[in-house]
Amino acid sequence: MKALHEIRPGARARLTRFVGGDRSFHRRLMELGFLPGTSVRLVRCVAVGDLVELEVRGSHISLRRSEASELRFELEG
């Protein structure tokens, strides 16, 4: 199981689970399609904004790096 910072930008990974307890944050991510088992692509990490950009189901969603650390992945392929 990998945290986001262990994934190389451009790589795909399968979301496995959420850790931590912010229910409404996790719920909204799931509603946007971030369901365990879903394939997610790490589009970029930007140091300037401290944000990461993820692609899920064809849409591009940005999260703060610290907050995105609540997501766990396993590498694909």
Add this chain to the structure above:
Amino acid sequence: MKHAVPAARSGSKLPVVAIAGNPNTGKTTVFNRLTGSDRKVGNYPGVTVERHTGRLDLPSGRAIEIVDVPGTYSLSARSREEEIAIQAVAGLAPLEPPDAVVLVVDATQLSRNLYIVLQVLELEVPLVVALNMMDSLVARNEEIDVARLSRDLGVPVVPMSGSQGTGFEELAAQIERVLADPQVGTPGSRWIPVTEALSADVSAVSSKLPREWTRSSASRERALALWALLSLDESDEWAGIPDELRAIVIERRVLAQAADRHIDLEVIRGRYGWIDARIDTFVKRKGPIAKSLSESIDAVLLNPVAGFAIFLVLMAIVFQALFSWTDPLMQLIEGGFDSLSGVISSVLPSGLFQQFVTGGVIAGFGSIVVFLPQILLLFLFIGLLEDTGYMARVAFLMDRSMRMLGLHGRAFVPMLSGYACAVPAILATRTMERQRDRTLTMMVIPLMTCSARLPVYTLVIGALFPAGVLLGFVPTQGLLMIGMYLFSTLMAFVAAAVLSRTLFKATAVPLILELPPYRYPHWPSVLRMMIQRSKAFLFQAGGVILVISIVLWALLTFPRDATLETRIATARAVVATQSGSPEEIAGRQVSAEDELRAEVLRSSYAGRLGHAIEPVIAPLGFDWKIGIGLIGAFAAREVFVSTMGVVYGVGDSVDEESTTLRAKIKDETRTNGSRVYTPLVGLSLMIFFALACQCMSTLAAVYRETKSWGWPVFLFVYMTVLAWVASFAVYQGGRALGFE
């Protein structure tokens, strides 16, 4: 009688159709095209979320009311705006249920957009799906089987393009069809909770749902039970939820957790399960996956170096445009109102009424209209930034820096605009979704050095600080001006940091920022927003500005000296008998008149008020004449210059470059012979102007945007107190250090 508040719909007998959907689906463009020009902006009851409504004549000639509902990704809320959207779509109190819902769906992101479609289907609200952005599918090598989508969803699906204007007749026809026969749009839920455990949760919660929600429909009952299970908990912010309903939800969630179940995941997976099983039959791939153009653009625009440089250049253009490009137009407007005053003066008999019309009413209107060039231009930029999708990138790039100040990333553009003028900047806070972010930004913007402060700084620096150079090349006067900019920026940052951690303390909401694909701006929508924002300012803030202008005029005019005009005539006549060239005589006549007018102003209510506040402002180094200037400057900061011109008897047509006014200020002495204006007093005065909320239009704009008097009052009080304390510290501190 709090619950007697009428629901938003009462009074209109027309069927109501709510337009809803995910953000960035072109929902507002669809709304604008459907409703044409007949539109209104109101507020949802009890909140400051704007409610846009319009009228649509259906093909049969029947009229309906269309409501533009705030964008939301789902029916569980993360903000007040989303709560409103949910109430408006689901028909939860205090909002009445709509007669039908049109969900605008982005065809290029069908999978995610179908999620909310399924939720609305569960609620049994008659539904039409507007499948927007069909034109963008071609470039993506995709095609959507609309017939199949419509069949599987069980509701009418209208393929369309809001920006190209296609599909609108069909959309109107389908709305009409669903209104005529609601069954066409209410096929019922597409999926059912699969596990027994979840079904048990649903039935347990169903029994505690209020009757008026479920309207005795079994499937609506199930839908709302699912909604409650997903939305409620110990810390949700929903108002008007029966205690027993929340209690049962909490109980079921505890039970589920004990059994190692995850209710949210089960429900959301249930819906996505339905979507995932069918999405490949809806969306057909016609060719290879096209490389996303937006992603290539973002590779540059979100690049830490190039992207940031481009961002700074863009923002510099916005600022430069606001700051200087609008200037000729503003001068034209000011000149126009001046000429109008001139014409009125020559038509009306001279006297009190003439002065009221020119000095009170026309000047008041002038000070409203003069904001229009900046408002229009700023909303042109904001419209373009929003429509192209770049505004989301601004939030992306600025999130970290703005978050340190407790502000939203999108607060950057309004804050920057504040350097030109706080009024358009405050209106621009609309670009943020959450009320908390908007209000906080509004409380900080007026601290930025707006252009109205510059005449005051120029006057003070020019009169009291010698021109010179530091280190051989740095002009001291310019350095002082830059210092004032830095000071105000620093104070704005401090205020933001303090306010966001105290009064606006909020539990940190994790950021979920969608980066929508770049799109060409839709000009009619941009134009419409420019006009709409300007109209809202003119009619809602304008009234307040007009009233305060008239009050200020009255303060500076009354009590009237009825003999003034005769005294001026006498003085002129006396001067005329003296010896001298005609030019000298004319000059002396003007001085004599200015002297008399100064005398009247000093004895006016504003003059007396200046005296009355002298004990308060004396510790800052100000005398009562400066007090009059401060009162006059409430109309707008630059009015300080002309008010001081009248006070010192050099006429009201002086500007900040006037050498006579500067000389007067330099030579002004107290009764003990010491100079009133020392460099220390000048510094104290500039600090006061930097921090005090000396601007009625700013307060009127805050009133317009918050729909409350509380915030403008708070803004005025905190800034004035801050200004007083800072000026006090500078003046008294300076004296303690031995400066005069």
